[in-house]
Amino acid sequence: MVLCHKLSTSDVNACQLLDPVADFEKENMVFWKKKKEPNPTSADEGPKTPPSPPSESPQASSPVGWLRRVLGKTNELLRTDIRDLWKEGGRLVDDDFLRELYAILVRTDMGAAMASRIVDSIKDQYRGRRVEMEDVLKVVRERVADSLRSRGGSLKLAGTPPSVILVVGVNGSGKTTSIAKLAAKLTSQGNRVLLAAGDTFRAAAVAQLKVWAERIGCDIVLGDQGSDPGSVAYRAVQRAVDEAFDVCIIDTAGRLQTQSNLMQQLEKIKRVIQKQVPAGPHEVLLVLDATAGQNAISQAKGFSEAAGCTGIVLAKLDGTAKGGVIIPIAEQFGLPVKFIGVGEKMTDLEEFSPTDFAAALFT
Numbered sequence: 001m002v003l004c005h006k007l008s009t010s011d012v013n014a015c016q017l018l019d020p021v022a023d024f025e026k027e028n029m030v031f032w033k034k035k036k037e038p039n040p041t042s043a044d045e046g047p048k049t050p051p052s053p054p055s056e057s058p059q060a061s062s063p064v065g066w067l068r069r070v071l072g073k074t075n076e077l078l079r080t081d082i083r084d085l086w087k088e089g090g091r092l093v094d095d096d097f098l099r100e101l102y103a104i105l106v107r108t109d110m111g112a113a114m115a116s117r118i119v120d121s122i123k124d125q126y127r128g129r130r131v132e133m134e135d136v137l138k139v140v141r142e143r144v145a146d147s148l149r150s151r152g153g154s155l156k157l158a159g160t161p162p163s164v165i166l167v168v169g170v171n172g173s174g175k176t177t178s179i180a181k182l183a184a185k186l187t188s189q190g191n192r193v194l195l196a197a198g199d200t201f202r203a204a205a206v207a208q209l210k211v212w213a214e215r216i217g218c219d220i221v222l223g224d225q226g227s228d229p230g231s232v233a234y235r236a237v238q239r240a241v242d243e244a245f246d247v248c249i250i251d252t253a254g255r256l257q258t259q260s261n262l263m264q265q266l267e268k269i270k271r272v273i274q275k276q277v278p279a280g281p282h283e284v285l286l287v288l289d290a291t292a293g294q295n296a297i298s299q300a301k302g303f304s305e306a307a308g309c310t311g312i313v314l315a316k317l318d319g320t321a322k323g324g325v326i327i328p329i330a331e332q333f334g335l336p337v338k339f340i341g342v343g344e345k346m347t348d349l350e351e352f353s354p355t356d357f358a359a360a361l362f363t
């Protein structure tokens with residue numbers, strides 16, 4: 001069930017949503033490290049240098065046009081390669097053409113299964129006839145959208161608040177930033193959001209989320225460095241229940257899907273949540289770094305098995321040519337892609353639309 005719990009005016013004021021200066025700052029805020037503010041992570045892991053974010057928001061143009069610019073590099077790769085197939089006008093659909101098409105499709109990271117399905121469709125529809133590039137792209141768009149749509153899904157929130165969302169993933173995939181963006185989105189929709197700084201592995205991680213919480217204007221439960229992340233989750237969920245928060249989002253330390261002790265720690269966090277909210281966590285969101293390409297697939301495999309993930313946030317889709325990787329991830333693990341991260345700003349998180357995505361990628 002998807003819910004938007006409405007706030008009272010006093011709650012809204014408490015979240016500073018009516019402050020135009022704060023709104024402007026939120027709209028234009030880039031990741032806090034870029035603002036030359038104290039950078040707590042730099043002390044223990046060095047600065048992160050992400051690609052430049054797009055300056056446009058989906059509201060500024062049509063969703064497909066905007067997404068096409070975000071996915072520019074992936075789109076470019078495909079267009080350049082596929083255009084080569086049509087050097088001499090319309091092409092006869094024969095074995096050579098189908099082989100070349102398959103090779104080009106596989107290079108977009110969409111996976112061999114999807115590439116084969118598309119090639120089979122083209123063969124069935126057009127074998128022995130001449131096709132134009134647009135005919136082929138139309139089939140590609142349809143097959144990709146069908147596949148992604150069957151695994152689509154919006155964020156699930158509880159019928160009775162609080163909803164608890166656990167966020168997991170490997171180091172640096174974009175968890176904390178995605179949490180901040182999601183908290184900002186949910187807050188702007190009228191939810192009271194509580195963050196839990198469950199990455200107690202590094203003091204800097206707690207500070208990073210705290211800065212975001214201040215900027216969003218939402219509450220946060222902190223944990224001391226080295227403390228049990230389960231205890232932070234426990235305190236946060238308890239507070240969310242006691243103080244009637246709508247959503248509690250729990251950050252976790254980055255980990256590899258192969259570190260079984262750390263994966264067990266996630267299980268413990270889930271049990272701790274369930275002590276107070278038996279139906280929780282309502283979502284276990286796996287944040288994947290789109291720039292990791294095929295590696296993101298093995299991450300999805302390990303995490304979806306070990307952490308019982310319910311959905312994916314594909315971060316850093318801007319500036320990568322590997323955006324097609326979303327297709328095999330959704331296909332192989334049956335995990336719906338719920339959000340895409342398209343930059344470092346607070347507003348750079350979009351609900352995933354399979355149709356828009358397919359249209360933007362293969363136009």
Ligand SMILES: Nc1nc2c(ncn2[C@@H]2O[C@H](COP(=O)(O)OP(=O)(O)OP(=O)(O)O)[C@@H](O)[C@H]2O)c(=O)[nH]1
Nearest residue numbers: 048050171172173174175176177254316341342343
């Ligand atoms: N361009 C771009 N950069 C992003 C996006 N999401 C996150 N980043 C950047 O990626 C870097 C890592 O993001 P974090 O949110 O700290 O990642 P994390 O998974 O919490 O990292 P750890 O806590 O160290 O495991 C930061 O520099 C972010 O600004 C995105 O959608 N686009």
Ligand SMILES: [Mg+2]
Nearest residue numbers: 175176199205
């Ligand atoms: Mg983090």
